[in-house]
Amino acid sequence: MSLLHVQHLSKTFGGVAALDDVSFELPAGQMLALIGPNGAGKSTCFNLINGQLRPDAGAVLLAGKDIAGMPARHIWQRGVARTFQVSAAFGSMTVLENVQAALLSHRRQLWRWWRPAASCLRDEAMALLEQVGMAAQARRACGVLAYGDIKRVELAMALSNAPRLLLMDEPTAGMAPRERQQLMALTRRLVSERGLSVLFTEHSMDVVFAFADRIIVLARGQLIAQGEPESVRRDARVREAYFGSGASFGEANMGSPA
Structure with a gap:
């Protein structure tokens, strides 16, 4: 299943x-x-899976359980995490504090912020930062980090609920090519180590074809193609939807999510 x-x-x-x-x-x-x-409907699809929208029809089965229409908080507690195109980290807080806050939220223990932040789940937060390569910057404020490093912090925060499913909305938007490759290589390693499933939207086709096991393509709200990267690359319906006709995926990047 x-x-x-x-x-x-x-x-x-x-x-x-x-x-x-x-x-x-x-x-x-x-x-x-x-x-x-x-x-095409990509963001709508994400928001339906994540619980930010309620579908008019259909089901979203997570390990056989229909989560469609559940509040986003309940879906998160069931092991669905999400990163956003726009940064969700608190710039005035340190890298460590952001991850600690995510851990406390997952455990419904935000009241513990009445205690000093440094005493709250520090070891677990540091372990997550170690996994994403940010442990050395744990004491820095997120507001002074490079954009690629902020994305790594957000990934650590997303991992705080030990997710089975990770939704990544334009994870490499605004990044330089090298940063894109590094972040997605990190994600691929976490998939292998944790057995994660990852659903991601992405406008950079170099990222899509380098890291996706399979691709699904939407156009005007309908699914027009799905399969392994090479079969999707060659699909005439996909080229028509993106470029009108004739162009190949090697000639252009795609638009932003919708």
């Missing part, structure tokens, strides 16, 4: 179908890229 099984998912806004009868699966230990041109 796949860890994530999306079945006939649909959502409309003002009579416009943002997502129309979309189905796909994600097994444990795989990285699945969700791509599509602007307005």
Whole structure:
């Protein structure tokens, strides 16, 4: 059984179908890229899985349990984590404090912030920072970090609830090519070590084709293609959706999520 099984998912806004009868699966230990041109429905799909939106129809099965329509907090407690395109770290807090806060939130122990922050789950927070290569910067304020390092901190925060499924919304947006490769290589290592499943949106096709085990493609709210990277690269419907016709994926990057 796949860890994530999306079945006939649909959502409309003002009579416009943002997502129309979309189905796909994600097994444990795989990285699945969700791509599509602007307005394809990628963010809507993410928000339905994450609990920020309630579907009009369909199911989102996590290990066989339908989580569609559950509050985002409850879905997070079931082992679904998410990183966002816009930074979710607190710039005035240290790297360590951000991860400590995420750990305390997962354990519903935010009241413990009445105690000194340094005494709250420090060892566990440092272990997560070690996994993402940020332990040496634990005492620095997030607000002074390089953008790529902030993304690593956010990844550590996402791992605080020991997720089975990690949703990454444009994880490399705004990064230089080398930073993109480093972050996704780190994610790939965590997938291998933890048995994570990762669903990610991404506009940089070098990242998609280098790191995704499988790709699903949306256009105007509908699933138009899915499969291994090379089969998707060659799919005429996908090239038509992105470029009109003729162009190949080696000639351009894709648009931002929608």
